[in-house]
Amino acid sequence: MAQRLSISLSTAGVHVSHILAKLGAATCTEAAAVAHREGLTADTATDGQPHD
Template identity: 70%
Template sequence: MAEPAVRVSQAAGRAGDREAARAALAEAATIAADLGTAPLAARIADLLDPPPAPHGLTDRERQVLVLVARGLSNRQVGRELGISQNTAGVHVSRILAKLGAASRTEAAAVAHRAGWTTDDA
């Protein structure tokens, strides 16, 4: 069945091994196609081709941006996400560059307009 391959892919993704995750998904896609399970094959295809990140931000950068938009300092962001204050600062610098924002306030405005600062974001 394709489901074990999907689970292997998820485990590899959580471990940070994107190449192994993608390989396991490709195997799952092949199995699903061979079995003729179109809904599962479509679901796997969606996983293989994720939508582009909004504004070119990584998932972690988006997490940082949401916290910055809530008014957290780099130290507080680091504490919240389990990263160092310096790493949080690097993320903030990259976010500002990607958004073309001159300040944390401008970046926060992007997060608010995108709806990322709501309770369900």
């Protein structure tokens, strides 16, 4: 991810840490689950229902 964004691994790690903290998650897996549940992912609408 860092390479694709043209940032250092350290900077990517800082951004990931901030995202985890904002979501109240301890791991990336937990953050993904929270994001999905809250409708923050591209595959869910704001009402939590899948897009057509």
